[in-house]
Amino acid sequence: MRYLLVIILALSASAFAQTDEQRAAIADRIKSFSNVCVAGQDCGGAAAAAAAVVTLPGEAKYAVCAACHGTDGGGGIGPMLAGREADYIVGRLTAYRANETVGAQSALMWGQAAALTDDDIQDLAEYVTSF
Numbered sequence: 001m002r003y004l005l006v007i008i009l010a011l012s013a014s015a016f017a018q019t020d021e022q023r024a025a026i027a028d029r030i031k032s033f034s035n036v037c038v039a040g041q042d043c044g045g046a047a048a049a050a051a052a053v054v055t056l057p058g059e060a061k062y063a064v065c066a067a068c069h070g071t072d073g074g075g076g077i078g079p080m081l082a083g084r085e086a087d088y089i090v091g092r093l094t095a096y097r098a099n100e101t102v103g104a105q106s107a108l109m110w111g112q113a114a115a116l117t118d119d120d121i122q123d124l125a126e127y128v129t130s131f
């Protein structure tokens with residue numbers, strides 16, 4: 001009985017012991033499901049860059065706008081932005097940044113646009129036209 005236990009332990013231990021080759025084979029098998037990085041593997045460099053999703057710079061800047069204009073620009077507290085031309089968005093944001101009154105609720109946009117740079121406005125306009 002005691003021997004049986006030893007054998008079972010020895011077998012299960014060997015089942016968990018993996019060589020680098022085995023680890024690499026496992027990583028290779030599951031890499032199509034997600035971006036997996038196994039200990040001991042080179043996880044940076046070209047592979048990581050290839051896996052990175054291409055995003056527009058305006059996407060992160062739009063996060064704060066989404067609260068009022070919707071994640072897809074569908075509108076909410078603020079008007080719908082989806083379907084607008086980039087020039088239109090740039091014009092409006094530039095006006096709000098200068099504290100100009102566009103509509104009845106422009107005051108809500110003044111604070112939003114105050115700290116935007118020209119590049120931010122361009123990036124945001126590009127992102128909004130991608131909806």
Ligand code: HEC
Binds near residue numbers: 077093104
């Ligand atoms: C607190 C809510 C709120 C947030 C946050 C907000 N907006 Fe607005 N936005 C509004 C409202 C309300 C208006 C309408 C203002 C008016 O009456 O002129 C507006 C108007 C606009 C317009 C003009 C729309 C049109 O139809 O003419 C643009 C463009 C715009 N916002 C872009 C943005 C961007 C880009 C951000 C993020 C940097 C942002 N907004 C953040 C509420 C918000």
